[in-house]
Amino acid sequence: MEHTHNPSILHQTQNLVSKSVSIKLLIIGFIVVILLIPQSMTLNLIQERQTRMEEAEEEVSGKWSRAQTLAGPFLGVPFYQTKQTETGGQTQTTKELSTAYFFPEDLDITANLDAQELHRGIFDVVVYSGDLELKAKFKPLALSKLNLQPEQMLWDQAALYLRLSDLRGIGENPQIELNGSTLAAEPFSDGRTQLQGLQVPLQLDSANLGFDFSGKLKVKGSKEFLVAPVGKTTQMQLSGNWPSPSFQGEFLPKSRELNEESFSSQWKVLHFNRPFGQEFLGGIPAVEGSAFGLSLKLPADQYQQSVRTSKYAVLIIILSFLSLFLMEIFTKKRIHPLQYTLIGFSLVLYYTLLIALSEQLGFPLAYLLASTATVGLLAGYAKSLFGDLKTTGLFAGILGLFYTFIFVIVKQQEYALLIGSIGLFIALATTMFISRKIDWYKS
Structure with a gap:
């Protein structure tokens, strides 16, 4: 079978x-x-x-200083505003305290950033320290645009303000001069608006004359450096030792030079280019939204x-x-x-x-x-x-x-x-x- x-x-x-x-x-x-x-x-x-x-970058930035945005200088002058109210057939007159703010006519900023890499484990984080020189020219205050009279102003309580994102980034005592006279700066923090920076108390003359401001700052930060164009004409010359800056913000530089070791850039922003004016009552707008500058990034993110x-x-x-x-x-x-x-x-x-x-x-x-x-x-x-x-x-x-x-x-x-x-x-x-x-x- x-x-x-x-x-x-x-x-x-x-x-x-x-x-x-x-x-x-x-x-x-x-x-x-x-x-x-x-x-x-x-x-x-x-x-x-x-x-x-990103966590390593956040940890290093938190200890060094975070990204910096500079807004200022601008002038704040308190004033009394008279109000009349009717109560029970009687007229009562009260005075309310408020503040008028004025931006400079011209603002020139020169900044040089010294960038370096810090290491956290296997990760690298870019930080910088910078020397800033600011020059601003304030014209006589345009009180009429705010419907204010000179006698309403508290000239002896005026102050200059420099807003800065992270006060820990201030390396040394700022050098502030007004019409050639040296003034002392103090830190300020506004809990209501969550804004902080430096203020310089002033004794202004009721004659409402203009003045020239100059200041020198040593600032530390990480990753970004931005400036708000608070001047009617704002110019900035920014240079540094980083080969691959990334220009950020609302305005690109009008000229730039890049090489393998450093960069140099120049901006010029006019008041026609920004969405705010020169005089304000009670507060100022969010000028940081119009800031410009650069970020210092590593050449390649693996x-x-x-x-x-x-x-x-x-x-x-x-x-x-x-x-x-x-x-x-x-x-x-x-x-x-x-x-x-x-x-x-x-x-x-x-x-x-x-x-x-x-x-x-x-x-x-x-x-x-x-x-x-x-x-x-x-x-x-x-x-x-x-x-x-x-x-x-x-x-x-x-x-x-x-x-x-x-x-x-x-x-x-x-x-x-x-x-x-x-x-x-x-x-x-x-x-x-x-x-x-x-x-x-x-x-």
């Missing part, structure tokens, strides 16, 4: 998978979807590390670049799997789905390696090392799959080209869409050209 051998269901399934192109493609697609899970975990890891960096790189992970996995699949078709070497999965996990693990190295070495060198290590690992694994150096070298070259392509996209942010679109078009055209003679049904 002759017995026939019936293959098991598992064996039949394996034969079907190895011979059916359609099923193999479906399985590869399923593997790509599964790899999205660890890839999303990688993005979460980058965000977590970026949060830790976490931002790592996030952008990891967003192309799916593209790298799909293109790598497509290359493997075409090589499988042409070489007749069958690659098991588990081997595709291992290759996919190594492509995902690349991003964890990139993050860890970039924290220590910077993004460009980390990208080179992580890419070289991953391409080398997969080239060695491909050698065991295909068996010959020519196919292995081709696969390694394709991977190297992919990683070079992604690096160019990440670095050329302005042209990322253009470069990416052209690159993908070339990849698709190449795939169509290579696979044009494949008999997919026969395969």
